Every structure is written in structure tokens, then in C-alpha cells.
Amino acid sequence: MPRRAREYETIYVLRPDVTREAQERIAARVSETVAREGGKLTNLENWGRRQLAYTVSKFRRGVYVYVRYLGNGALVAELERNLRMLDDVLKYQTVQLRADVDIDSVEVAPENVQFEAVEPATEAELEEPIERLLGLEQAPERERAPRPESEEGDVDLDAEEAAVGEAEEEES
Template sequence: MRRYEIMYILRPNLEEEAKKATAEKAKSILTDNGAEIEKVDDMGKRRLAYEINDFRDGYYSVMYVNAETEAINEFDRLMKIDDTVLRFMTIVNEQQ
């Protein structure tokens, strides 16, 4: 298993329930594929560096995960087709 850091940005016009549902979906995608979630940081609503789909703000969240490559690939595949997600990025975190 490798350690990953995943950041995703949600649309700013989402209801609170939709934000929670998307966060739970992201966690369940990973845990259903054998990943272990160490920590989740919800950073709240922040200004984007540039407009994405006519949005100037977004809800940021960061997850620290131990996972196999297959779990990360499935997460990437499903987040690409989720219309509540503006952007996401997965990086390998080599620091222990």
C-alpha cells in the first residue's frame, strides 16, 4: 500500500446535504476498494485561483489515504463523471 493525498473541490452552489453526500461517496469509493483513510480535512469555501465552469469559489477537502493503485484508479474514474466535483488531484505522499 502507498500513501496518497487527495484534494477535491466541490461546486459552491451545493446544498449542505449534497456536500456531505459527495464526501461520503468519496470515502466509500476508497474504503470499498480496500483503502484506509487516515485523515480528512474539510477546508471550507475558498476562492479559486481561476474560474472553473464559471465558478469563482469552491469547497475544498483533502484526504490522506493508504491505498493500492486499483482503489485510486477507481476513485479517479468515478470522480471524473461526478458533476458536483469541479477538480480533484491525487498525489503520492512519500513522507511518513
């Protein structure tokens, strides 16, 4: 009788300054957890350092890792428990892709489960100007539309107000 399982994908985000060794150690821990819980790892990809949607633990960037595997709910719970215990993991999210998959029928290419670590971020990459973090950067100057002027060079407010009044009367 074929073994049945669900297909899941988990994306976890590591600190941007995590070392190559730590990245590889975490990926190995994920692989071991999937195997130990009777699952099958089908894809393990390092998506590299990317911008986060919002600041997490004072970081604006993170190293994204994508994991796809077959297993059951207990496997997901154990994998997330392991990720939660690691200080280098900022966030993780697991989604079920398919509900009923025959584990033995899924072929896995060896290159799909090889993990390649990225270089840790430098201090310059980690530090953003405080003005940018607080939203105080100087906004670019915009050109303003010219206002109607009277003959003396001053703005003719009466003419402008009359034009607005006429437009409102036409709408009614």
C-alpha cells in the same frame, strides 16, 4: 505478513453552491470507495469555501475537501473515476506522499475522518460584478512625480533632454 500500501492525498473542489447534503453524500462516496478497494482512510477535512486560482466552469470560488488515505494505484483510479462522474466536483488532484507504508501500523483517530459540510454560497456571493470579471475595474489614481518647469511655468523639454544626454555621456 503486514499489508503494504502507498499513502496518497487527494484534494477535490466542489461547486460553491453545493448543498450540505450533497457535500456529505460525496464525502461518504469517497469513504466507501476507499474501503471497498481495500484502502484505509486516514484524514478527511473540509477546508471550506475558497477563491480559485482561475475561473472553472464560470465559478471563481469552490469548496475544497482534503482526503488522505492508504491504498494502491487501482484505488486511486477508482476514486478519480467516481469524482469525475459527479457534476458537483469541479476539479481534483491526487498526489502520492509515501511509497511503502504498513497499513496495520497506521492509527486513525475517529475525529480525523468525520466530515463537516459548509453552508452553500448565497446568490450574492456567486455573482461578481462583470467589470471585475472582465478586468475593467477603475484603477486607483497614482500620484505622478513633478516635472521640471521653466520660469514661465511650462515644462522645459530642452533642459530635460539635455540632462538625459549628459547622463548617457557619463555612462559611456
